[in-house]
Amino acid sequence: MLVHAVRAMAAAEAVQVIVVVAPPEGAAEVRALLDSHEAPGTAGVTTVTVVPGGESRQESVRLGLAALPDDVDVVLVHDAARPLVPVGTVEGVVEAVRAGAPAVVPGLPLADTVKSVEPATGAVTGTPQRALLRAVQTPQGFDRAVLAKAHATVTEDVTDDASMVEQLGLPVRVVPGHEEAFKVTRPLDLVLAEAVLARRRGHDR
Numbered sequence: 001m002l003v004h005a006v007r008a009m010a011a012a013e014a015v016q017v018i019v020v021v022a023p024p025e026g027a028a029e030v031r032a033l034l035d036s037h038e039a040p041g042t043a044g045v046t047t048v049t050v051v052p053g054g055e056s057r058q059e060s061v062r063l064g065l066a067a068l069p070d071d072v073d074v075v076l077v078h079d080a081a082r083p084l085v086p087v088g089t090v091e092g093v094v095e096a097v098r099a100g101a102p103a104v105v106p107g108l109p110l111a112d113t114v115k116s117v118e119p120a121t122g123a124v125t126g127t128p129q130r131a132l133l134r135a136v137q138t139p140q141g142f143d144r145a146v147l148a149k150a151h152a153t154v155t156e157d158v159t160d161d162a163s164m165v166e167q168l169g170l171p172v173r174v175v176p177g178h179e180e181a182f183k184v185t186r187p188l189d190l191v192l193a194e195a196v197l198a199r200r201r202g203h204d205r
């Protein structure tokens with residue numbers, strides 16, 4: 001998945017530097033893995049750096065940020081668990097940041113109705129209006145200074161970087177996400193990922 005995720009990011013013309021944040025004890029293994037798999041279509045990529053991660057997701061992002069060259073002013077934070085994000089989605093996020101948005105997330109409308117619940121009892125506490133909800137994906141794009149400030153300010157655990165920017169009171173914009181940017185988390189997701197890859201290989205022939 002990591003190799004596919006790196007390839008997906010590298011395919012975007014705007015992406016010039018990739019920092020892979022690896023499990024601290026696995027950084028050498030990750031480097032070797034990437035070295036043994038060429039990233040085709042590395043349009044504008046100049047470097048792929050691997051750095052050891054931290055104790056938490058946020059700490060790992062902070063370490064990745066610290067490894068970026070000084071001249072990078074737009075940062076994408078991507079999950080290796082979303083290996084099939086199409087290049088158009090990546091480029092859409094970059095364009096929106098370059099157009100002036102401090103933080104940008106790709107998102108899709110929901111097919112399911114969502115309930116909030118009391119986890120201990122399962123009691124439903126509300127039904128948010130579905131039309132107002134979006135399931136957000138990665139890469140999430142940021143003005144670098146904004147992301148750095150968010151990481152220097154917010155200490156509570158969050159599940160995405162954009163919510164840290166929300167906590168700063170700055171606007172976060174949603175741009176169209178893509179079904180193929182789904183997170184490969186459950187066994188069925190792997191089946192779907194194989195099917196998407198098989199279809200893409202078929203189209204390449």
Ligand SMILES: Nc1ccn([C@@H]2O[C@H](COP(=O)(O)OP(=O)(O)OP(=O)(O)O)[C@@H](O)[C@H]2O)c(=O)n1
Pocket residue numbers: 021053054055056057058060061079080081185
């Ligand atoms: N020290 C850590 C811990 C986590 N992560 C990142 O945070 C994500 C979430 O980690 P975790 O909460 O452990 O959940 P997942 O492994 O993603 O599982 P789930 O999909 O159930 O959330 C990981 O995938 C990884 O990208 C990290 O970079 N550094």
Ligand SMILES: C[C@](O)(CO)[C@H](O)COP(=O)(O)O
Pocket residue numbers: 057079081135136137138159160161183
């Ligand atoms: C960032 C994210 O992909 C947005 O949907 C998601 O929150 C990541 O969750 P994870 O548990 O860190 O994989």
